Amino acid sequence: MSNPTFDSSHFLKHVTTQPGVYRMLDAEHQVIYVGKAKNLKNRLSSYFQKNLSSVKTKALVAQIANIEVTVTETETEALILENNLIKEYLPKYNILLRDDKSFPYILITDHKHPRLTMHRGKKRFKGEYFGPFPSAGAVGQSLRIMQKVFPVRQCEDGFYKARSRPCLQHQLKRCSAPCVEGYVSDEQYLEQVDLVKTFLAGKSQDVIDSLIAKMEKASEQLHFEDAAFYRDQITALRKVTEQNNVSGTIDEIDVLAFSQDKGLCTVHVLYIRDQKVLGSKNYSPTVPADSEPSEIITSFISQFYLNGIGGQNIPKTIIVPTLTEDLDELSEAISQIRNRKVELIKPQRGEKYKYYQLAQKNADIDLAMKLADGRAISSKYKELKEVLKLPKIERMECFDISHTFGEYPIASCVVFGPDGPQKSDYRRYNVKGVKGGDDYGAMEFALNKRYKNVKDAQNVPDILFIDGGKGQLNKAEAFFADWPLEKAPIIVGIAKGEGRKPGLETLYLNAGAVEIDLPATSMALHLIQHIRDESHRFAITGHRNKRNKAKTQSVLQDIPGVGGKRRQALLKNFGGLQGVLAAKIEDLAKVPGISKQLAQEIHGFLHDGD
Incomplete structure (x- = not known):
């Protein structure tokens, strides 16, 4: 529903059909949304229809007190202007991308002997900048690669000026020691700097071609030491290039x-x-x-x-x-x-x-x-405490029941603390003495198994979540009606929403008298969903294991002459029931403890009627 203080019908009568940008303002003249449109009239009219499907749009329209428009010549101009206005106003209903870190660059300084280094921030130093790189880690990796290939200094200027003899980097052949006279000429050093610039420009093959030409020239002039240096440089560069290339042809x-x-x-x-x-x-x-x-x-x-x-x-x-x-x-x-x-x-x-x-x-x-992330969990806990009006939450437990048409029922109990799941405290219970498909009876059985011997209030959860609606909730509350300890959990039923879609759950408290519908974006709801999903996962895993084990045992258990040890030997030798079913008589007879006669009986029993 639109804001009664804003006359949308009068506004829409006079708005243009040209492309442009619109700014929506609230009663305090704050820009709350900026958008663009190919046709301003059509786009703005869509906000004031009777049946708006988007919850976000409904909330936005309810706050509109005024709309300002700016007409542009083209849609592209509208897009650029929209972006600039979002950057200026930071409206609360727009998607906002903030990145307070400037991207790192590689800087080759403008010195007699240029230095290779990382730079972030304003380009206040003289020299050539290459980048930007996506992260400082990417810059560091590139600098390490170049240090292995190009003997160009990366040391601080103070360290460089104070040298009287080459440092360890020179001994490792990672720097040509321009800081000390007699080790490398200015011309040779700047030659390597130029190769670094070409490499950083993304022209690795050009660098290799240049080094090959230099190696061949040095060899022709009988400068074998120089030729060997260029050869080693080519080898290192090719190795680096192969390691960093992706299997593709896109530049x-x-x-x-x-x-x-x-x-x-x-x-x-x-x-x-x-x-x-x-x-x-x-x-x-x-x-x-x-x-x-x-x-x-x-x-x-x-x-x-x-x-x-x-x-x-x-x-x-x-x-x-x-x-x-x-x-x-x-x-x-x-x-x-x-x-x-x-x-x-x-x-x-x-x-x-x-x-x-x-x-x-x-x-x-x-x-x-x-x-x-732990910080996200902390925020979720904080919001859940506010929703349920609890001073603190130290322990939460959630129960779920899993079965297949009432067969092989398993109840699960998962435990969450302030740091998330406490898996060492998880428990599964084989539900016994309950009619198949009786989820209420199964829940009562699980609660009794979990809490009947609890004597220490420290082992009592602050919140007990029950995956189910009012019926499951009532069963849990009835169980705790005569609870002997002073501390009792707050019991919350989690009812699935329409179509079982996440975000549409309803929470029930006090025998269903209190209903809570949290928004899909609620951090507290996300925590509850996480606990509920973990409980379901834990229950269904246990149920499947029980079902598979029962199916395996039931088939082999009925074979005369095959006891526990022989069943185990068969399953172990053939890797499970499917392997036993696929085995021939001669294969079965090779299993320790299985005679040829028994192998024939086992095969006949398993394939009777095939």
Whole structure:
């Protein structure tokens, strides 16, 4: 529902149909959202429809007190202006990409004997800068590689000026010792510096060709020591080049992949230059609740390249996730920044798709690490305490029941502490004496097994989660009705939402009298989902093991003359029941303790009616 103080119908009557940018402001005149449109009237009208499906859009529209528009000549101009305004206002309903670290460069200083070093920040020193690199680690790796190939100094100026004799780096053949007279001429040293510059420009083969020419010339002039030096340099450079080349033919490309779950997201950027994986970096945009994945990745690409966060070295090809929208506008805007054509491509096949798969794997791994990060767990605990109004949470337990149509029921109990799962405290219970499919009875059995002998309040959880609705919750509360200890857990039922989709769960307390619906982005809900999923995983694993063991034993148990030791020998020799079923009579007879006659009986029993 729109803000009653903003007359949307009057505004929409007079707004233009041209392309441009719009700024939505709240009652305090703060810019809360910036957007662009090919047709401003059509785009803005979509915000004020009666049936808005997006929760985020509903929340945004409810706060609109005014809308300002700026008309542009083209969609590309609108995209660039939109990006600049987002950077200026940092609206709370826009996807925001912040990166407070400047990218590192490799600097070759402007000295008599230039130094090779890493530089970050303003380019205040004279010299040539190469980069940017995705991380300090990538710079460090490049400097180590060049130290093995090119004997150019990397030492501090103070150290260089104070030398009276060569240091250890010279003895290791990693520096030609320009600090001390008589070891290398200025001409020879600057020759190596030029080779470093060519190498950093991504022209490794040109460096090798140049060194080959120098080696051949030195050999012709009978300067065999110099020829040997160039030969060793060529060998080292070829080795380094082979180690760093990727199996492909693409010279320069950026590859972006996107991963999102439980309110967190990661964009992984993979940099490939001169057929080498130069490095990669993970980014975590600030994302408003209920943002669509396509909106997140499209906004990221716009800000990443148009704001220079990705550095100045924009490649001619950028691989983007399939969810990316506005490819033509983004390509045109980035091309203007780069001053030459940039193509944005969605991966389909071949080399580019292989690179995209690699980037996607890294994005998924980074997101998994973020979800498991201790700081994230701490934030989740804090929010859960606020939701349930608890002063502290030291221990949480969750129960789940798993069975197949009532057979082989297993109950699980998982335990979480302030640092996450406490797997040493996990327990499984074989449910006995309960009618098949009676989940309430199975839950009562599990609770009794877990808590009947508890005498120390320290072993009582602060919160007991029950994976189920009001019925399961009532069973648990009935169990604790006559609880003898002073400390009793708060019991929370977790009912699955429509379609069993994550984020739609309802929490029940006090016999179902209290219902709590947390937003899908809630950190507390993510923690509850994690505990519930872990309980389910632990229960179903135990159930499958029990079911498989029972099936294996039931078939062999019924064979006359085959006891426990012989069953074990058969399973061990053939690697399981399937192997026993596939075995011939002569193979069965080779098992210790199985005669030929018994082998025939076993085979006949297993294949009766085949």
